[in-house]
Amino acid sequence: MRRLLVTLAMLPSLAALPAAAAGERVRLTGEAIDTWCYFSGVMGGTDSVVGSAHHTCALWCAAGGIPVGLLADDGAVYMVLKWEGDASVTGGDAVLEVQSDRLVVDGVLHARDGVNYVIVDRVVENLGLVNLTHQDYDVVPPFAIEAPGK
Amino acid sequence: MSGPRIAAALLAATLNGPAAAQEGAFSAGSQAEEWSLVGEEKALFSARVVDILCEIAGDCPADCGAGARQLGLVRDADGALVAVLKNGQPLFNGAVDDLLPYCNAAVEVDGLLIGDDAANPAKFYQVQRIRRAGEAEWSKANRWTQAWAERNPEAATLPGPWFRKDPRVQALIAREGYLGLGLETDAAFIEYLFP
Numbered sequence: 001m002r003r004l005l006v007t008l009a010m011l012p013s014l015a016a017l018p019a020a021a022a023g024e025r026v027r028l029t030g031e032a033i034d035t036w037c038y039f040s041g042v043m044g045g046t047d048s049v050v051g052s053a054h055h056t057c058a059l060w061c062a063a064g065g066i067p068v069g070l071l072a073d074d075g076a077v078y079m080v081l082k083w084e085g086d087a088s089v090t091g092g093d094a095v096l097e098v099q100s101d102r103l104v105v106d107g108v109l110h111a112r113d114g115v116n117y118v119i120v121d122r123v124v125e126n127l128g129l130v131n132l133t134h135q136d137y138d139v140v141p142p143f144a145i146e147a148p149g150k
Numbered sequence: 151m152s153g154p155r156i157a158a159a160l161l162a163a164t165l166n167g168p169a170a171a172q173e174g175a176f177s178a179g180s181q182a183e184e185w186s187l188v189g190e191e192k193a194l195f196s197a198r199v200v201d202i203l204c205e206i207a208g209d210c211p212a213d214c215g216a217g218a219r220q221l222g223l224v225r226d227a228d229g230a231l232v233a234v235l236k237n238g239q240p241l242f243n244g245a246v247d248d249l250l251p252y253c254n255a256a257v258e259v260d261g262l263l264i265g266d267d268a269a270n271p272a273k274f275y276q277v278q279r280i281r282r283a284g285e286a287e288w289s290k291a292n293r294w295t296q297a298w299a300e301r302n303p304e305a306a307t308l309p310g311p312w313f314r315k316d317p318r319v320q321a322l323i324a325r326e327g328y329l330g331l332g333l334e335t336d337a338a339f340i341e342y343l344f345p
Contacts (some may be wrong), residue, residue, distance in 0.1 A: 110206040129329075
């Protein structure tokens with residue numbers, strides 16, 4: 001018993017470690033988005049900062065390390081913490097490649113303090129860029145495309 | 151449009167927006183710059199910088215992922231995990247380069263809590279300045295562009311803002327166009343946009 005107590009005393013304080021949770025296995029379908037523009041309204045309403053109108057800005061923001069989210073059809077956003085085949089979700093190639101695409105992914109969901117987080121371990125299907133918002137909004141922000149010859 | 155002019159345009163657009171920062175639970179003493187964002191509240195608070203994946207799933211490399219992972223703040227006052235989306239630069243960049251030097255450290259941060267979305271009932275954070283607990287001097291959260299330049303030394307010598315000359319972004323636009331719908335669609339759209 002005494003040896004057990006000594007052993008326990010040598011372990012790091014459990015209180016100092018984060019309270020890890022197992023998470024929930026999920027399959028999600030949604031669009032890979034730039035979370036900053038979506039939540040902040042810096043470029044306009046949420047309808048204008050998704051899809052083709054906002055594709056170039058989404059590339060900039062993903063390359064800039066802004067968290068990438070998966071926007072589901074019910075409006076819930078799942079912030080990506082890991083992505084199949086790429087160690088980096090802060091501007092890594094894999095999250096950059098799928099910006100604005102509609103995706104079906106398998107992963108593990110964690111929720112805390114109102115935010116959904118997802119660890120994506122498999123992209124089941126990439127349906128491509130199907131949200132044609134440029135038909136309503138042109139490009140957002142307007143300077144995303146430079147005038148020819150500039 | 152040049153980098154400084156784009157930054158100025160972005161700031162002007164936000165500063166002229168309809169919303170003014172609201173007083174929030176953490177607004178006292180904040181000197182954060184207002185951006186007129188959705189649900190914006192100035193917010194100054196003490197916290198611990200965390201690797202979010204470590205915090206929620208127990209997957210904990212010693213160095214918070216060395217820049218490859220999203221980082222957050224566990225606020226002292228209520229234990230809330232606050233997701234950090236943005237640093238202080240109006241240049242399409244995140245905050246990992248600004249937070250990483252403080253991995254697992256106690257800090258004080260000043261910035262903006264933003265967001266008011268019914269489907270996502272959370273406040274997200276834009277960090278504008280940061281200091282270690284007990285330190286007097288603040289550091290501006292504006293490290294990203296310098297870090298990008300160090301990662302892209304050749305591109306950094308070219309004129310223009312980083313996002314116009316980032317090699318990976320340029321390659322994707324060259325392949326799929328600005329709209330992401332292919333070069334043919336892009337060409338027709340550019341003709342419409344700039345008749």
